[in-house]
Amino acid sequence: MFILLSVAIAPGLALFSFFYLRNQMATEPRKTLLQSFIYGAILTFPIMFLQYVFKEEQVFQHIIVQDVFFTGVIEEFFKWIFLILVIYHHVEFDDPYDGVLYGAAVSLGFATVENVIYLMSYGMDTAFLRAILPVSSHALFGVVMGYYLGKAKFQSSQASLRYRALALFAPMTLHILYNAIFISQNHWVYYMVPFMLFLWWFSLRKVKQAHKALVQLLIQKAN
Incomplete structure (x- = not known):
């Protein structure tokens, strides 16, 4: 059991450490980040409950609506509403890069619990x-979400609303595309590999842009 839990938790911790250590200009309080991770983990249970109820009640008749659209929408919406209301x-949350960290923390909290449940059910194969x-x-969806929230935080009211909307709809769209590829039965790996390469490129580009915005903000404060 200990080995299984370690294997399930390790990827989330490794990915979060990667994004955390890229922030060399400021140190975000570890307590707040840990709380965000924990809240993301807690979000797993109402999300999975709703998914279970909707599936059992056959609210959506078509598997594409249930497993592609509904899953992508509800998971990203819960993460987004938590970040908006709490974080x-x-x-x-006082610099643009914080959005990346909080978005990644919440998403990885969710992904880690989901991974633990899945590996406990189906083994480590x-x-x-x-x-x-x-x-x-999930980590990269969170990075994208957090990047746009970081942009929104330091914009005028009209631009802020636009970026907050992007913080929801950009990762939601990426998640729906991911789900659509994953459930495709024929040669899904040929579509998933380029998609994941794009997702990493796109997300790391946002990380770089957020870090650049942080440097500019620190220069402005210094002057």
Whole structure:
């Protein structure tokens, strides 16, 4: 059991450490980040409950609507609404890169619990595949969400609304595309590999842009 839990948790911690250590200009309070991770983990249970109820009640008749659109929409919406209501106005959300960290923390909290549940149910045979696909994709969706929230935080009211909307719809769209590829039965790996490469490129580009915005903000404060 200990080995299984370690294998399930390790990818999330490794990915979060990667994004945390890229922030060399400021140190975000670890307590707040840990709380965000924990809240993301807690979000897993109402999300999975709703998914279970909707599936059992056959609210959506077509598998594409249930497993592609509904899953992508509800998971990203819950993460987004938590970040908006709890983190966005937090006093410690004080630079553009914070959005990346909080978005990644919440998403990886969710992904880690989901990974633990899945590996406990089906064993460790797919642990490596889940580390490079579901866990990493959730992290990258969170990075994209957090990047746009970081942009929104330091914009005028009209621009802020636009970026907050992008913080929801950009990762939601990426998640729906990911789900659509994953459930395709024929040669899905040929579509998933370029998609994941794009997702990493796009997300790391946002990380770089957020870091650049942080440097500019620190220069302005120094002057």
